[in-house]
Structures are given as C-alpha cells and as structure tokens.
Amino acid sequence: MKYLLVIAARNLSRHKLRTLVSIIAIALVVAIVTMARGHIVGYLEATYESYINYDTGHVKIVNQDYQGRERLLSLNYPVAGFAQEGLSKMKEELAEIDEAKYLLPRIKFGGAVNQGDEMTNVMGWGLKIDREIEAIDLDQQLKTGRMPLADSKEVIMGQRLLERLDLAVGEEVTILYNTALDSFQGSTFEIVGALETGLGLIDGNVFVLDLAQAQQMLNMSDEATELLLIGAHRNRTEELLMETKHLFEGVGSVEYSITPWDAPGNLIDYFKVGERIYNVIYIFFLLMGCVVLINTMLMIIRDRVKEIGMMSALGLKRREIWQLFLLEGMFMGVIGSLGGVLLGGAVTKVFSVRGIDYGEAMDALSDDLLIETVAYTDFSFQNLFLSFLLGVVIVTIACIFPAWRAARLDPSEALRD
Amino acid sequence: MGLLKLEEVEKIYRQGEIEVAALGGVNLEVGKGEFTSIAGPSGSGKTTLLNMVGCLDKPTTGEVYLEGAGISSLDKDQLALLRRENLGFIFQGYNLIPVLTVYENVELALKLLKDRSNKDIKEQVMKIITAVGLGKMADRKPNELSGGQQQRVAIARALVKEPKIVLADEPTANLDSETSLDVLEVMVEMNQKLKTTFIFSTHDPLVMESARRVIKLKDGEIIADERG
Numbered sequence: 001m002k003y004l005l006v007i008a009a010r011n012l013s014r015h016k017l018r019t020l021v022s023i024i025a026i027a028l029v030v031a032i033v034t035m036a037r038g039h040i041v042g043y044l045e046a047t048y049e050s051y052i053n054y055d056t057g058h059v060k061i062v063n064q065d066y067q068g069r070e071r072l073l074s075l076n077y078p079v080a081g082f083a084q085e086g087l088s089k090m091k092e093e094l095a096e097i098d099e100a101k102y103l104l105p106r107i108k109f110g111g112a113v114n115q116g117d118e119m120t121n122v123m124g125w126g127l128k129i130d131r132e133i134e135a136i137d138l139d140q141q142l143k144t145g146r147m148p149l150a151d152s153k154e155v156i157m158g159q160r161l162l163e164r165l166d167l168a169v170g171e172e173v174t175i176l177y178n179t180a181l182d183s184f185q186g187s188t189f190e191i192v193g194a195l196e197t198g199l200g201l202i203d204g205n206v207f208v209l210d211l212a213q214a215q216q217m218l219n220m221s222d223e224a225t226e227l228l229l230i231g232a233h234r235n236r237t238e239e240l241l242m243e244t245k246h247l248f249e250g251v252g253s254v255e256y257s258i259t260p261w262d263a264p265g266n267l268i269d270y271f272k273v274g275e276r277i278y279n280v281i282y283i284f285f286l287l288m289g290c291v292v293l294i295n296t297m298l299m300i301i302r303d304r305v306k307e308i309g310m311m312s313a314l315g316l317k318r319r320e321i322w323q324l325f326l327l328e329g330m331f332m333g334v335i336g337s338l339g340g341v342l343l344g345g346a347v348t349k350v351f352s353v354r355g356i357d358y359g360e361a362m363d364a365l366s367d368d369l370l371i372e373t374v375a376y377t378d379f380s381f382q383n384l385f386l387s388f389l390l391g392v393v394i395v396t397i398a399c400i401f402p403a404w405r406a407a408r409l410d411p412s413e414a415l416r417d
Numbered sequence: 418m419g420l421l422k423l424e425e426v427e428k429i430y431r432q433g434e435i436e437v438a439a440l441g442g443v444n445l446e447v448g449k450g451e452f453t454s455i456a457g458p459s460g461s462g463k464t465t466l467l468n469m470v471g472c473l474d475k476p477t478t479g480e481v482y483l484e485g486a487g488i489s490s491l492d493k494d495q496l497a498l499l500r501r502e503n504l505g506f507i508f509q510g511y512n513l514i515p516v517l518t519v520y521e522n523v524e525l526a527l528k529l530l531k532d533r534s535n536k537d538i539k540e541q542v543m544k545i546i547t548a549v550g551l552g553k554m555a556d557r558k559p560n561e562l563s564g565g566q567q568q569r570v571a572i573a574r575a576l577v578k579e580p581k582i583v584l585a586d587e588p589t590a591n592l593d594s595e596t597s598l599d600v601l602e603v604m605v606e607m608n609q610k611l612k613t614t615f616i617f618s619t620h621d622p623l624v625m626e627s628a629r630r631v632i633k634l635k636d637g638e639i640i641a642d643e644r645g
Contacts, residue, residue, distance in 0.1 A: 004529045010516035313473060314574075315501020315529050317494045354445035412474040415508065416464070416584075 004320060008327035012335075015300070022296040023336040024409035029289025029390035030340025031347070033282045033303075035377070036114075037387055038330035038348035040278050041344035041354070042378035044271055048261070050199055050370040052267055053136040056261040057104060057228025057245055058237045064257045073110040073123065075180040078223040082251045086222035097247060098238035099231045102135035104128065104378065105224035107214045115165055122161065122175065123205045126214020127223075135230050143195025145169040146261065150210050158194035169194050179219045187217055198372045237261060254265070256411065267369065283394060291397035297329055297402035308406055309414030322407035329399025337391030341384045420449040420558075420581060421470060426479035428465050429636075430637050436472055440637045442479070443531070445594040447582075450612040453603065454628035460638040463618035464586055470616060471504055471584045472496045484581070501529050505575030507585035507604075511567040512557040519546060520555040523573045530578060533566055545573045548610075549603050565596035569603060583607075585617035589624055625632055 012019045052058060062070070066077035081090040091103050105127035112119045129147050132138040139147050148154035155173070156163075167173055174188045195205055215221055231240040237260045246259050261411065262268045301308070311321060357373040420565050421438055428440040440462045447453055447470075455463050468474040469481050472488050473496075480487045483503060488496065505526070513522045523546055527538045546555055549569040551562075559567050568588060575583045583613075585604070589597035608615050617624065633641035 003525060007514060007516065014516060148508065265501075305508065306512060307514065309505070310508065312497065312506075313500060313506045314526060315497050315504075317497045317500075319494075393525075410474075412468040415468075415473070 001323075004324050004327060008324055009331055011328050013302075015303075018299065019332060021254075022332050024396055025289055025292035026333060026336025026391060027343060029281045029286055029337035030337045030387055031344035032371070033285060033390065034344025034384065034387040035347050036278070036339055037101070037201065037282065037383050038344070038352070038377035038379060039375065040275065041380075042352065043372075043402045044275055045378060046061045046372055046376065047271060047370065048268060050197075050372065052204060052230075052261050052262055054197075054199070054370055056259070056266075057243050058231045058234055058261050058266070059229040060259050061227040061229070061244070061256050061263070062225070064255055067257050071074035072129055073216060073225075074101050074109055075107075075109055075178070075220060075225065078220055079105070079225045079227045079256065082253050086198075087224055087227070088222055090162045090227070093247060093251070094227075094229065094244070095245045097229070097240070098241050098312075099236060100229045102131060102228075102230040104131055104135055104230065105211060105226075106216060106228065107211065107220060107225050108175060109214070109218060109225070111172060111175045113175055115166055120161075120165055122204070122207055124175065124177065124212040125206055125208045126218075127208055128211045129208075130354055131275045141180060141195050141197045143374045145191075145193045148192055148208065148210050148213075152210060152308075153187065153189050153213065155189040155209045156195050157191055157207040158205060159194045159201070160204040161207065162191070162194055164204065167191060168307075173207075177218070179217070180320055181219050185217065198374055199370050201370055204232065220293050234281065235263060247398055283391060286391060286394040289399065290395055293329060293332060293395060293403055294398050296332075297325065297399055300328070301325065301402055301406045303408075305414045305417040309417065312409070312411035312414065314342060315414040318407040321409075322403045325403035325406045326396065326399050327333025329394045329403065333392045333399075336395070337388045340391060341388045344387065345379070345384050348377045348383070349379045351377040419448040419608050421471065421485060422443075422479045422482040422485075423466075424482065426466075426469055426470065426476040428462075429477045434497055438637055439478070440469070443633065443637070443641075445618055445639065447616060448613060449581075449614055450608070451614050451616075451630055453616045453632060454625050455616065455632045455634060456618075456620060456625050457634035458620065459462040461634040463634055465571075465637070466634065467584050467616065469617050470582070471630040472499050473505060494583040502578075503581045503611075505578065505580040507568070507571045507583065507588045509587040511559070511563045511564070511571045511588045511591075513567055513570055514560050518556050518558055518574075519551055519562070519570050522559070523577050524568055526578050527572070528587050539570075541577060542573075543575045546570075546571060548607070549573045563596070564592050565599055568592060568596075568600050572600070572603055572607065574610065576613060579611065580613065581585050582614045582616060585615065587619055587621075588617055589619065589621050594623065597621065597623055 007260055061079055063077035064078060079087060081087050093101060094103055105128060109124045111124050113122055143159050150155060169191050172188050172190050174186055176186045179185055195202060229240060229244060241260045248258060263274060266279045308321060356374045357374045359373060423443050426440055430437045430439055455466060457463050467475055469633045475489055504565040511593055520542055524538060524542045527533055527541060546552055549572055551566060551569055553584055592600060602622060604615060607613060619625060629645050631643045632639055
C-alpha cells in the first residue's frame with residue numbers, strides 16, 4: 001500500500017497545471033461551502049438561541065386554550081398552577097426536575113402609548129429579572145441604563161421603540177393596557193434602560209418590567225401567560241420534555257400544553273428542515289465542483305493507459321490499480337479541501353466579527369419574527385472540519401468511477417494503446 | 418512437460434460482426450533457460466502469442482500451461498498474481514513510471530512480492546541495477562536517461578524478482594543498432610547467468626541472430642521452429 005501512496009502522491013506533479021486547476025476548483029467549491037455553512041449555521045444558531053431565549057425556552061408550558069391565541073396576547077388563559085393552586089406551587093414541583101436548570105415565568109401583554117395624536121402599540125413583558133439575567137444574560141442586551149428593580153414602576157424599552165416614541169432613558173412613559181379582568185388602565189413608568197438585542201420584534205415593540213409588578217397591575221396574582229423551562233443544553237430537550245410530561249401526568253394535569261422548542265409545525269422546525277436541505281445542496285454543489293476533477297481524472301487515465309497495462313503486467317491487481325487512482329484523486333481532494341477551508345475559514349472569521357448587515361431588507365420580516373438583521377457567521381473548527389471532511393469524502397466518491405474505469409482496462413488492450 | 422506449453426491455442430477477436438483469428442491452433446513448448454525469438458511480419462500474431470504466454474489474455478480455445486498448470490480457469494486477479502510471481506515483461510516503449518527513480522522502478526517489482534525484508538530488497542535491486550550497468554544512475558528519473566538506459570532499467574525490473582520467464586515485446590524496436598546490440602548483450606548475459614527463460618517478439622534480424630531458437634509466425638500460425 002505504501003508504494004501506491006508514493007506513486008499517487010508523486011503523480012500529482014506529472015501535469016502540474018492540470019493538477020493545479022483541479023485543486024483550485026475543489027478549493028473554490030469547498031471555500032464556498034465553508035462560507036455558506038458558516039453563514040447558515042451562524043444564522044440558524046442565532047435564531048435558535050433567540051427563539052429559545054425569548055419565545056420557547058427549551059420547553060414551554062402554556063394553557064391549552066392559550067395556544068393559538070398567543071399572538072392576541074390574551075390574559076384570560078394563564079398558567080395558574082396545578083388545579084389553580086398558583087404558579088409558585090407549580091414552580092416548586094417543577095424545580096424537582098433534574099433536567100430543568102431555570103424556570104422562567106413570563107407575562108406577555110399588549111399595550112399602547114399615546115404620543116400626541118398618535119397611539120403606538122407596544123408589547124409588555126413581565127419577567128423575573130434576576131432569573132432572566134442568570135438564564136439568558138438579558139442584562140447583556142442593554143444598550144444604556146440598567147435593569148428594572150423588583151416591585152418598582154420601572155421599565156426598559158427596546159431602543160428602536162424609544163426612538164419611535166421619541167423617548168429616552170430617564171424619562172417617564174404612560175402605558176395603556178387591559179387587565180385580566182378586562183378593565184382599561186394606564187400606568188406611568190420610569191424608563192431605566194434601553195434594550196438592543198438586534199431582534200426587530202423586541203427592539204421595536206417591547207418594554208420589560210418586573211414580573212411581580214406586571215402581575216399586580218394586570219390582576220394576575222401568582223399567574224403567568226407562559227412558563228419556560230431551560231435545561232443544560234438544547235440537545236437535552238427530549239429528556240427535559242419527558243420528565244416534565246411525566247410530572248404533569250403524575251398530578252393528573254391536562255389543562256396545559258407542554259411543547260419543546262423545536263416542536264413539529266413551528267418556525268424552528270421549518271428552519272431545521274431548511275438546514276437539512278442546505279446540507280443536501282452543499283453535497284450537490286461539491287459534486288458539481290467535482291466535474292472538473294472527474295474530467296481531469298479521465299484525462300489522466302487516458303494518458304496513462306499504457307502505464308496501467310504495464311502495472312497490470314507487473315502483477316498489480318485490479319483493486320490496487322483502482323486504489324492508486326482513487327488515492328491520486330483523494331490527494332487532490334485533501335489539498336483542495338484544505339485550501340478551500342483556509343480561504344473560506346478566513347472569510348468566515350471576518351464576517352463572524354463584522355457580521356453581514358441585511359439592514360432594511362430584513363426589517364419588515366424581523367418586526368414579526370425573532371430574526372436578527374445582522375447575521376454573524378459561525379467560525380468554528382467544527383464547521384471547518386466538517387467542510388473539509390465533506391470536500392474530501394465527496395471528491396473521493398467522485399473519483400470512484402474514473403478509478404474503476406482504470407482498473408477495468410484489459411491489460412493486453414491497454415498495452416496495445 | 419516443459420516450463421511453458423501451448424496446446425491448440427486459438428485467439429479470435431471480434432470487430433463488430435467480423436471475427437478475426439489472431440492465432441489459429443498454435444502448439445508450442447518452451448523449456449527452462451531457453452532464449453527464444455518469435456519472428457514474423459506485422460499482424461502475424463506475435464504480440465497476441467506473447468499476451469497468451471504472459472497471461473495477459475486468455476485463449477479463445479486451447480490451453481496455456483505454465484509448469485503444467487492451465488491458466489484458463491484463473492480469474493483476472495489470479496492471473497495478476499501469477500504474473501507478479503512468475504513473469505517479467507520488457508516493452509518496446511520501456512513503460513517505466515516517470516515519477517519513480519531507476520531504483521524505485523526496479524524496486525516496485527519486488528515490493529509487490531510478500532515476505533521480503535527491506536534489506537533483501539535493497540541488496541537485490543542494487544545488484545541487478547549494477548548488473549545492467551546502471552549502478553551509478555539509481556537515483557535518476559527515467560527522463561534523465563537515454564532510450565537504451567531506460568530499456569536496461571526495464572530489463573532490471575523484469576529480472577529483479579527472478580521470474581521463470583521474461584517476455585519482451587520488440588525490445589529493440591525503439592533503439593538504434595548500437596544500443597540494440599548493447600541491450601541484447603545484457604539480455605543474453607542475464608539468460609546465461611540466471612538461466613532465466615527469455616521469449617521475445619521481434620523482426621529485427623540482429624535480435625533473431627542472437628536467439629538460440631526462432632519461431633516464425635505467419636497469419637497466426639507457426640510456420641517454422643528453428644533451433645540454432
């Protein structure tokens with residue numbers, strides 16, 4: 001086998017230009033795949049994280065009747081504990097679940113701010129601030145100011161919302177809202193901070209206040225509209241989900257819906273399908289790039305028919321001749337993939353720091369969805385390694401056919417060539 | 418039975434609907450240590466006969482026996498192993514691997530054989546390279562050698578594994594008469610020294626003169642078998 005490796009490696013230098021063109025073709029395709037993967041993975045990872053942090057948790061518990069009405073921000077179908085015993089009791093029991101690291105009760109409600117003649121719709125999020133900081137580093141998203149204090153009439157607002165309302169940190173804002181008892185109320189809050197998450201939905205619409213304050217003003221004592229469970233990692237969601245469902249079955253609770261972050265039919269599920277489709281596209285893309293290599297390999301074989309005949313006469317088996325040409329293609333694949341990963345990796349690194357700003361193109365969409373307008377590519381060794389591996393494997397597969405053709409040559413006919 | 422025996426060997430090639438008989442019922446026996454030339458005009462079946470003897474091709478009918486064992490029942494990989502262990506080849510166009518040095522080209526034939534230590538391989542390769550007069554050129558690549566020198570490398574490669582038979586297809590066809598003589602001397606010397614059987618196809622009178630047996634072919638049939 002060693003002599004085959006030596007011959008295959010040295011054969012690369014026989015027709016330098018042809019080898020170089022093949023290697024460049026592979027390198028370019030692998031570089032594009034590395035960049036595309038970095039972009040897609042980075043974007044999807046950020047989107048998954050945003051959805052988990054701000055919408056779904058790893059597991060989300062809501063009232064069955066609340067599902068489907070979430071966009072209406074109804075306060076009439078709360079999470080109010082098992083048999084209406086209250087959220088605190090439910091949290092105590094959920095805290096026993098090994099997989100659950102954080103329990104995040106949230107109240108999401110609609111409101112409006114009157115600025116002159118204009119009413120601006122806003123979305124209020126009542127959060128347990130200290131727990132949110134621990135679980136999702138919410139304070140890291142502050143552009144200016146500080147987080148609201150517990151039981152205070154303080155809010156933080158999305159930076160773009162502040163701009164829309166022509167308000168600033170330190171000023172006061174009066175927010176109008178409906179309570180759970182359907183009475184129309186208004187409260188005035190001090191704005192103590194500005195949020196900048198990069199998510200249009202939050203930055204342009206949301207104000208955050210302390211959960212206890214929200215419960216009090218909305219008449220939702222010991223209740224929330226949703227309860228999120230955060231585990232150690234999203235890969236362990238299945239275990240967290242099973243344990244949670246087991247607990248709810250144990251207490252005979254059927255009024256709540258328990259869904260994982262990637263439940264079938266939700267947006268994340270579509271993203272995951274998209275991720276799989278992209279993987280297939282990468283493979284097809286690499287195969288297209290391999291056309292150059294296949295062509296080169298066929299030319300090489302055409303040039304070396306007599307040599308193949310000689311090797312066969314020398315006693316090389318068909319499998320060994322097949323291996324020789326496969327190794328030669330594989331070497332080109334390894335060198336090309338390595339070059340492609342280095343090139344693609346360098347570009348990915350730049351955009352992982354600078355980001356790609358989709359700006360206004362994404363604004364309309366990002367106001368409804370938790371989608372970032374600036375995409376940061378994923379610069380990880382996993383991506384580089386996978387792109388490299390994908391390049392080598394696909395190139396090797398592409399070389400099977402030409403190598404097989406070489407191995408099939410009849411020695412007497414090859415020598416007559 | 419001799420080292421090699423061909424019994425009623427017939428080879429028919431198909432060209433579309435047409436059948437062309439390249440060999441028709443050839444009977445031949447070659448003994449150990451013979452220095453045999455197969456002569457005949459172009460298209461007489463010399464190369465086809467060499468391919469049969471060299472186990473590169475199988476007869477359409479008839480049988481080729483190597484040390485009494487028929488080859489017809491062997492598959493392609495078994496034939497490859499048979500060639501690897503028993504046969505050496507010298508080609509008209511030398512057919513050396515251009516990316517390997519003289520030493521490595523010769524070494525390759527031995528590397529294919531199992532159970533050889535690196536020390537043995539090195540000794541054997543250097544011995545044969547020296548014997549063909551290229552001891553000082555072991556590190557050169559084929560493109561740094563003359564045609565005659567390349568053919569000497571091919572001879573060394575064919576002989577290094579001490580095969581039972583060396584088959585040479587027009588070994589001097591690409592060489593000038595002086596170099597041909599030179600190469601021929603090497604083959605005669607090796608035949609005498611190692612008692613290796615040589616069978617070569619040629620229409621070079623110089624080569625035929627040096628052969629102790631000349632088999633003449635015409636239209637795929639043996640028309641004369643002369644021993645000198």
